[in-house]
Amino acid sequence: MESRDVIEHNYKQGRNYVENIINELAVLVENACKSKNNIFGYGIWSHHIKPMIPIGQKLAEEYGADKEIVTIAILLHDLASIQDEKNYKEHHIIGSQNAEKILKGYNYPQEKIEKIKLCILNHRSSVNNDKSSVEELCVADADAIIHLTEISSLFYAAYKEMGKSIEEGQKWIKEKIKKDYKKISERSKTKYKDEYETIIKLLEE
Numbered sequence: 733m734e735s736r737d738v739i740e741h742n743y744k745q746g747r748n749y750v751e752n753i754i755n756e757l758a759v760l761v762e763n764a765c766k767s768k769n770n771i772f773g774y775g776i777w778s779h780h781i782k783p784m785i786p787i788g789q790k791l792a793e794e795y796g797a798d799k800e801i802v803t804i805a806i807l808l809h810d811l812a813s814i815q816d817e818k819n820y821k822e823h824h825i826i827g828s829q830n831a832e833k834i835l836k837g838y839n840y841p842q843e844k845i846e847k848i849k850l851c852i853l854n855h856r857s858s859v860n861n862d863k864s865s866v867e868e869l870c871v872a873d874a875d876a877i878i879h880l881t882e883i884s885s886l887f888y889a890a891y892k893e894m895g896k897s898i899e900e901g902q903k904w905i906k907e908k909i910k911k912d913y914k915k916i917s918e919r920s921k922t923k924y925k926d927e928y929e930t931i932i933k934l935l936e937e
């Protein structure tokens with residue numbers, strides 16, 4: 733699914749103003765992913781951000797969260813490190829600040845901007861921030877679940893991006909999956925238990 737499919741998907745919901753923003757953000761993020769500056773490769777769009785959207789929207793339905801907030805936060809959550817690898821360590825903080833600038837450019841309501849900023853700020857399983865809303869929970873859960881459903885992207889990160897040895901890569905992926913799973917909500921743990929156990933079993937030496 734390219735960014736125009738995200739556009740079509742959102743048009744079906746019949747909310748022009750928000751749809752236009754979501755569509756434009758999808759194009760913005762997909763283009764950033766295509767850029768040479770993006771050290772993660774185009775896969776961060778095709779195998780991370782884009783497939784996170786339906787997962788996050790499903791979670792939003794289950795948790796009674798605001799789908800619009802979840803969708804926009806997912807689109808923007810990793811943008812800071814995609815645009816500049818130097819931002820990686822603090823991409824949750826910089827990304828949250830940049831999201832405000834981008835969304836203000838659309839005259840997007842400030843109260844919703846604040847919610848999106850919190851989703852981006854608290855999305856990382858490696859950064860132990862408390863989540864104060866169901867929207868934050870949906871984005872963080874989707875960011876972890878996507879590693880279970882798009883496991884190949886972690887192999888790509890370990891072996892291609894980080895140049896790890898077979899053993900190091902195996903250990904890194906296993907630790908990452910364990911850390912992600914530990915941080916997701918109890919409901920998501922139950923739902924993805926089989927995938928989690930299968931992956932861990934495969935990665936055991």
Ligand SMILES: [Fe+2]
Nearest residue numbers: 780809810875
């Ligand atoms: Fe992410």
